[in-house]
Amino acid sequence: xxxxxxxxxxxxxxxxxxxxxxxxxxxxxxxxxxxxxxxxxxxxxxxxxxxxxxxxxxxxxxxxxxxxxxxxxxxxxxxxxxxxxxxxxxxxxxxxxxxxxxxxxxxxxxxxxxxxxxxxxxxxxxxxxxxxxxxxxxxxxxxxx
Amino acid sequence: xxxxxxxxxxxxxxxxxxxxxxxxxxxxxxxxxxxxxxxxxxxxxxxxxxxxxxxxxxxxxxxxxxxxxxxxxxxxxxxxxxxxxxxxxxxxxxxxxxxxxxxxxxxxxxxxxxxxxxxxxxxxxxxxxxxxxxxxxxxxxxxxxxxxxxx
Numbered sequence: 420x421x422x423x424x425x426x427x428x429x430x431x432x433x434x435x436x437x438x439x440x441x442x443x444x445x446x447x448x449x450x451x452x453x454x455x456x457x458x459x460x461x462x463x464x465x466x467x468x469x470x471x472x473x474x475x476x477x478x479x480x481x482x483x484x485x486x487x488x489x490x491x492x493x494x495x496x497x498x499x500x501x502x503x504x505x506x507x508x509x510x511x512x513x514x515x516x517x518x519x520x521x522x523x524x525x526x527x528x529x530x531x532x533x534x535x536x537x538x539x540x541x542x543x544x545x546x547x548x549x550x551x552x553x554x555x556x557x558x559x560x561x562x563x564x
Numbered sequence: 565x566x567x568x569x570x571x572x573x574x575x576x577x578x579x580x581x582x583x584x585x586x587x588x589x590x591x592x593x594x595x596x597x598x599x600x601x602x603x604x605x606x607x608x609x610x611x612x613x614x615x616x617x618x619x620x621x622x623x624x625x626x627x628x629x630x631x632x633x634x635x636x637x638x639x640x641x642x643x644x645x646x647x648x649x650x651x652x653x654x655x656x657x658x659x660x661x662x663x664x665x666x667x668x669x670x671x672x673x674x675x676x677x678x679x680x681x682x683x684x685x686x687x688x689x690x691x692x693x694x695x696x697x698x699x700x701x702x703x704x705x706x707x708x709x710x711x712x713x714x715x
Contacts (some may be wrong), residue, residue, distance in 0.1 A: 438609070444596075447595070447596045448596045448597070448615075448627075448632075450592065450596070451592045451593040451595070451597070451624075451627070452593070452624075452627035452628060452631045453582060453589070453594035453597075453628060453631065454629065454631040454634075454635070456631070456634065456635060458634075458639035458640060459639065465639060465640060467627065467630060467631065467634065467639070468629045468633070468645035468696075469569060469623060469626050469630050469645065472597050472598075472599070472623050473596065473597050474582050474597050474615065475598065476597075476598030480694075484652050494649075495622055495623075495649060496647045496649060497621065497646065497647065497648065497649070498622075498626060498644050498647055499644065499645070499646030499647070500644065500646070501643070501644045502642065502643050502644070503643075506639070506640060507644065556644075563715040
């Protein structure tokens with residue numbers, strides 16, 4: 420389905436923040452996902468596929484992008500992680516930056532307008548190499564009339 | 565780690581169930597992920613917003629599906645993991661995870677598998693669908709005919 424760009428908002432970029440991949444945090448996350456995989460424990464532990472969702476927690480105020488949607492009508496539609504090589508491991512220090520890469524809107528099924536926004540977070544190592552990307556699709560459902 | 569031999573299109577993961585899911589699991593995931601939205605652990609708030617009870621974070625179900633996939637094809641091999649959120653998941657639900665290989669692409673350092681994944685509620689409703697890619701390193705024994713130094 421094709422959408423039309425929302426005219427009132429720009430595609431914007433946030434500011435970088437530091438993400439330290441911590442061994443204890445990986446183990447805590449693995450526990451929460453009911454996984455006993457030894458790859459997620461101890462020295463050299465690597466991150467589980469969706470672990471980087473926890474990285475946002477350490478973003479200082481003001482560095483993340485805002486899609487500007489009404490929180491009461493906000494849905495998380497899709498989420499994707501891409502790893503460009505070996506998975507990040509405990510002890511890695513990454514730099515994260517968010518960008519709004521796409522915005523569009525569609526007519527709601529019961530009238531009104533649904534708005535969509537895609538936010539990509541890039542994670543780079545100290546050499547500046549792109550290690551991982553997270554892509555989130557957010558939906559603002561049509562306002563009730 | 566599970567040994568992977570000759571992955572083929574159509575190969576399926578052994579199905580796996582998670583649950584019955586509990587509020588405690590949602591709380592633990594909230595702490596681990598940093599998603600402290602009270603809709604996932606405050607029943608009173610969830611009811612006042614018109615829901616029958618709290619419900620799971622979508623990303624919690626996604627994390628279960630991710631662990632199912634990495635148990636199958638190897639935590640170190642995952643190169644892409646994506647989900648689409650379809651239906652809410654409630655306390656007491658049992659999620660059944662399924663996975664099928666839909667494509668195998670030979671690359672210089674291994675086979676890149678594309679797999680389709682689903683987490684289905686006990687009602688038959690699909691909670692989360694996913695697509696993932698795993699780069700499976702070629703086994704040493706399969707390389708004995710190759711020269712000691714690759715191209």
